[in-house]
Amino acid sequence: MNPTPASQAIRLAPSLLSADFARLGEEVRAIEAAGADLVHFDVMDNHYVPNLTVGPLVCEAIRPHTTIPIDVHLMVEPVDALVPLFAKAGAAIISFHPEASRHVDRTLGMIRELGCKAGLAFNPATPLALLEHVLDKVDLVLLMSVNPGFGGQKFIPGTLAKLRQARTLIDAHVAAGGQPIWLQVDGGVNAQNIGTIRAAGADTFVAGNAVFGAPDADRGYHTILRRLRAHAADLSPHRSAP
Numbered sequence: 001m002n003p004t005p006a007s008q009a010i011r012l013a014p015s016l017l018s019a020d021f022a023r024l025g026e027e028v029r030a031i032e033a034a035g036a037d038l039v040h041f042d043v044m045d046n047h048y049v050p051n052l053t054v055g056p057l058v059c060e061a062i063r064p065h066t067t068i069p070i071d072v073h074l075m076v077e078p079v080d081a082l083v084p085l086f087a088k089a090g091a092a093i094i095s096f097h098p099e100a101s102r103h104v105d106r107t108l109g110m111i112r113e114l115g116c117k118a119g120l121a122f123n124p125a126t127p128l129a130l131l132e133h134v135l136d137k138v139d140l141v142l143l144m145s146v147n148p149g150f151g152g153q154k155f156i157p158g159t160l161a162k163l164r165q166a167r168t169l170i171d172a173h174v175a176a177g178g179q180p181i182w183l184q185v186d187g188g189v190n191a192q193n194i195g196t197i198r199a200a201g202a203d204t205f206v207a208g209n210a211v212f213g214a215p216d217a218d219r220g221y222h223t224i225l226r227r228l229r230a231h232a233a234d235l236s237p238h239r240s241a242p
């Protein structure tokens with residue numbers, strides 16, 4: 001993964017959850033052309049979260065439509081049996097929630113052995129406590145800034161303190177010679193709050209509704225992604241609050 005320092009990195013990951021599911025291939029091509037860094041692919045099982053979305057067959061179907069990494073977020077329980085299926089389907093990153101695995105360390109190891117980057121996802125009320133025990137096995141930390149299950153929700157401001165906490169842990173790990181770890185935020189991210197979220201330590205931003213549901217989305221995604229990137233880069237004290 002790109003070891004760009006957190007102070008410089010801005011990675012945009014449009015979430016397909018808000019895309020037009022009847023035209024997924026086209027949507028994926030459009031966000032890549034508009035400058036997306038990742039395709040965020042939300043998997044929901046109507047068990048771990050109260051919604052049902054897509055599985056490995058759909059991941060495999062969109063894979064030939066893009067060259068950028070597919071970033072799979074598993075909101076499923078149990079998680080282990082699905083990991084090899086998504087690795088085979090072309091996922092580059094696979095994230096899961098610690099509550100959904102009996103053996104978090106083993107699941108992280110399995111993801112990496114299959115050649116993918118391993119992500120650990122934390123709900124708004126899940127403490128980061130276990131992270132320090134597996135930091136050397138994690139490539140991405142995903143902080144949910146809404147309760148998982150649905151797009152279009154409002155950013156939970158308490159996530160900012162947790163982002164700062166995660167940033168401190170990651171920076172200390174990297175300073176001690178550890179591998180780079182991306183810090184991703186997911187839920188309610190938009191042009192108004194992305195600067196504040198980045199200032200709190202995030203470097204990778206999932207946005208569903210703010211991309212696919214933007215009022216000017218019918219004119220393509222270039223302007224929308226450019227706007228998000230510009231606001232993320234604005235670290236002035238005058239930026240808007242979440």
Ligand SMILES: O=C(CO)[C@H](O)[C@H](O)COP(=O)(O)O
Nearest residue numbers: 148149151152187188208209
């Ligand atoms: O994981 C998710 C929901 O569980 C979505 O990725 C997330 O909510 C992004 O959608 P939006 O930007 O519309 O909030």
